[in-house]
Amino acid sequence: MKVGFIGVGNMAKAIIVGLRKAGFKGENILVHSGHLAHYQAFATEQQLVIEESNEAVASKADVVILAVKPDIAEKVLSSIKSELRGTSQLLASVVSGLSIAQIQHVIGQRPVLRVMPNVNVEIGEGMTALAASGDLQETPYKDGQKVFERVGKVMVISETDFPTFSAIAGSAPAYAYFFIDALSRAGVKYGLTKEAATDIAAQVVNGSAQMVLQANENPAALIDKVSSPGGTTVAGFLAMEEAGFMTAVVKGIDATIAKERED
């Protein structure tokens, strides 16, 4: 199976690195993007096949991944339309806010997968949502699904939930990094080096995430297990809440969703 990328920016690079780490051969990854100088070294390092145009990627790949910015996505789709094959080929779009109906309006009734990955696909720890224009058990869709399953967890969701998913999974790595950075800076405030404090904060978030996933317990119950009566944790937790921690997070997600709706 050949996977083609149209647009090789941050997201496509993260997917490609994840695929390569998972053993997907570079000779089966075709790429074309806006400026050769921006991705030539990356393509060479990852042993990818650089195609001379978006059209070439569209005609040769079995799974064509559209990974350009939302504002040019429909123009790019329109330019590759005549190169796309029939119903045996899949067009998978990771473009935020672009619906299956909008894609099919441009390229016709071909198999389309709407995908919302996040950058953690780069290390095989992605959280990706999928919605399909047809039956996910059919070959072209299965092929697309397999690509994202190789780089993390995959969840099939309704298209109406994409803005929410995009906020709490697509954008949220940035918010999780922000929390790690905040915890780390607090460590630095009390004398730890930034490097040590960041290592500590990242491992704590990593371990805590594993606890939520593996212990199959509500995070609120886990908070209670750490919070000894009259102890230090509950004092810190309540001070964070007084400063509006939960409200700040939810407001951040509200703004993320509002921005996608506005675009």
Ligand SMILES: NC(=O)C1=CN([C@@H]2O[C@H](COP(=O)(O)OP(=O)(O)OC[C@H]3O[C@@H](n4cnc5c(N)ncnc54)[C@H](O)[C@@H]3O)[C@@H](O)[C@H]2O)C=CC1
């Ligand atoms: N960065 C992220 O964490 C996520 C991004 N996305 C979506 O992925 C898409 C790409 O985002 P990023 O990679 O972050 O943006 P980016 O700006 O890093 O990459 C876009 C790439 O498209 C290329 N490009 C511009 N015009 C082109 C054309 N006519 N033909 C082919 N390539 C062209 C640019 O040179 C650039 O390399 C967006 O639609 C975004 O909504 C989705 C989930 C997460």
Ligand SMILES: O=C(O)[C@@H]1CCC=N1
């Ligand atoms: O910031 C963005 O627009 C994209 C969508 C999800 C993550 N990054």
